[in-house]
Amino acid sequence: MDFEFEAVIGLEVHCQLATHTKIFCSCRARLSDETTVANIQVNSNTCPICAGHPGTLPVLNRKVVEYGIRVGLATHCQINQSPVFARKNYFYPDLPKGYQITQFDQPLCENGWLLVENGDVSRTVRIQRIHLEEDAGKSVHRTGFSLVNLNRAGVPLIEIVSEPDMETPQEAGAYLRTLHSLVVYLEISDGNMQEGNFRCDANVSVMRHGSSQLGIRTEIKNLNSFRFIEKAIEYEISRQVEVIRSGVGVIQETRGYDSSKNSTFPMRSKEQAHDYRYFPDPDLLPVKIDSDWIEKIRHSLPELPDQKRARLMNVLGLSLSDAELLISSKFLVEFFDEVVQKSLLVGVELQCFSKAAANWMLSEVMRLRKEDNIELWQSQLRAFHIVDLVRLVQKQSLSHIQAKQVICIAWKTGQDVSSIVDQEGLKQWNDLSLLEPLMDEVIRDFPRQVAEYRAGKDKLLGFFIGRVMKKTNGMANPPLLGELLRKKLM
Ligand code: ADP
Ligand code: MG
Numbered sequence: 230m231d232f233e234f235e236a237v238i239g240l241e242v243h244c245q246l247a248t249h250t251k252i253f254c255s256c257r258a259r260l261s262d263e264t265t266v267a268n269i270q271v272n273s274n275t276c277p278i279c280a281g282h283p284g285t286l287p288v289l290n291r292k293v294v295e296y297g298i299r300v301g302l303a304t305h306c307q308i309n310q311s312p313v314f315a316r317k318n319y320f321y322p323d324l325p326k327g328y329q330i331t332q333f334d335q336p337l338c339e340n341g342w343l344l345v346e347n348g349d350v351s352r353t354v355r356i357q358r359i360h361l362e363e364d365a366g367k368s369v370h371r372t373g374f375s376l377v378n379l380n381r382a383g384v385p386l387i388e389i390v391s392e393p394d395m396e397t398p399q400e401a402g403a404y405l406r407t408l409h410s411l412v413v414y415l416e417i418s419d420g421n422m423q424e425g426n427f428r429c430d431a432n433v434s435v436m437r438h439g440s441s442q443l444g445i446r447t448e449i450k451n452l453n454s455f456r457f458i459e460k461a462i463e464y465e466i467s468r469q470v471e472v473i474r475s476g477v478g479v480i481q482e483t484r485g486y487d488s489s490k491n492s493t494f495p496m497r498s499k500e501q502a503h504d505y506r507y508f509p510d511p512d513l514l515p516v517k518i519d520s521d522w523i524e525k526i527r528h529s530l531p532e533l534p535d536q537k538r539a540r541l542m543n544v545l546g547l548s549l550s551d552a553e554l555l556i557s558s559k560f561l562v563e564f565f566d567e568v569v570q571k572s573l574l575v576g577v578e579l580q581c582f583s584k585a586a587a588n589w590m591l592s593e594v595m596r597l598r599k600e601d602n603i604e605l606w607q608s609q610l611r612a613f614h615i616v617d618l619v620r621l622v623q624k625q626s627l628s629h630i631q632a633k634q635v636i637c638i639a640w641k642t643g644q645d646v647s648s649i650v651d652q653e654g655l656k657q658w659n660d661l662s663l664l665e666p667l668m669d670e671v672i673r674d675f676p677r678q679v680a681e682y683r684a685g686k687d688k689l690l691g692f693f694i695g696r697v698m699k700k701t702n703g704m705a706n707p708p709l710l711g712e713l714l715r716k717k718l719m
């Protein structure tokens with residue numbers, strides 16, 4: 230950005246938890262019924278509790294607390310063993326009770342951190358707090374009137390609040406991607422950003438370089454795409470720098486982001502900010518969380534992205550970039566892990582096999598995925614295909630070109646590798662009696678190259694191998710040909 234100013238960014242992330250039922254009642258936590266996704270049945274998943282009828286009592290969903298603890302442990306937070314639910318009072322048509330149940334001064338988790346890799350720079354971003362709360366309903370605005378759908382009211386959320394530890398839009402983007410992949414790996418949220426199930430408010434301020442006092446911040450509300458978050462922050466930083474330069478100064482306010490104009494606009498200022506009058510919800514006792522339960526949850530945590538990356542690199546010998554690419558999709562890396570697991574049953578050299586398998590998955594499989602525009606799990610390809618294929622290539626029974634053909638067929642039909650090889654006549658040509666005459670032909674047809682080779686131009690060996698390969702339609706085994714040709718040309 231600017232040489233004179235530096236930016237300070239802190240993020241508040243709302244993430245919808247993927248529990249079956251809502252946080253304080255037994256209604257299904259689904260916005261629409263799966264049977265009528267296109268035609269949402271409004272207000273179908275509601276009851277007197279989540280519809281806010283007076284006199285009803287909330288009952289806490291244990292799963293929500295467990296999911297919150299999972300995220301807390303994965304982000305190195307302290308788990309508060311008696312968190313308190315509080316009422317946050319405000320009026321809005323989609324909030325029938327007149328208050329939201331959330332956590333205030335005693336949240337579930339506090340004082341954690343997340344390691345964020347942004348290119349070559351890695352940074353520890355501190356997590357201030359993670360608390361549990363209920364979502365509100367949804368207003369649907371039509372011309373002349375509005376409707377309220379309470380299917381979302383009472384759906385569980387966690388809010389994850391960072392310390393103002395980030396300095397660039399890219400770093401904020403990297404933090405969010407890391408956090409997003411964490412909640413997906415933890416299986417506590419579907420992380421669907423289009424539907425707003427993982428959304429973020431970005432707090433941004435700027436200050437002169439080296440200053441020890443943070444500048445006045447603005448908060449950009451409800452950003453729900455990684456790209457827009459980075460763009461919104463970038464815009465907001467340059468806007469604030471300009472406002473400060475012009476002598477006016479930044480005012481503390483809440484702003485929105487308009488992606489079509491790529492700019493932020495004011496929504497409400499500090500003076501208009503609500504006084505929520507938080508107080509402990511008398512209908513809910515402080516939650517008691519015993520240490521045994523926390524330990525049980527700790528032991529049940531799956532392998533997380535950082536640990537996966539380290540294992541892929543240190544145990545399986547993959548490069549950082551291959552490991553990153555695999556990890557970028559939970560399904561992809563789980564598929565890869567299944568390939569490696571299956572390969573252990575048939576006895577392979579682990580690192581050598583893993584590297585080859587990763588190569589096939591990141592090149593051919595990704596290419597097929599793009600070409601057919603479907604996900605890996607929608608194809609017919611299974612882990613055993615990759616295991617068989619890599620072994621045949623390593624035994625040199627299948628050439629690279631043939632292996633590509635096999636993957637392509639397995640992707641579409643799901644047939645066994647061995648039956649594809651038989652059916653397509655893909656046995657590699659290792660038969661000397663067939664290769665001999667072809668090599669002789671090549672040596673006869675290119676006397677000049679033969680002379681040069683014999684005079685010391687070793688590089689030409691590849692030329693001869695290529696010529697013979699062509700005569701076999703790519704079916705021969707190049708290393709074997711190399712050996713044979715070298716002897717013949719001596
Ligand atoms: P509020 O409850 O009004 O949103 P908080 O004090 O809880 O206020 O802070 C919310 C977020 O703002 C946190 O993520 C924090 O890191 C961030 N933040 C606080 N001060 C600044 C600042 N000067 N610049 C940028 N972000 C800030
Ligand atoms: Mg805030």
Ligand code: ZN
Nearest residue numbers: 254256276279
């Ligand atoms: Zn309900």
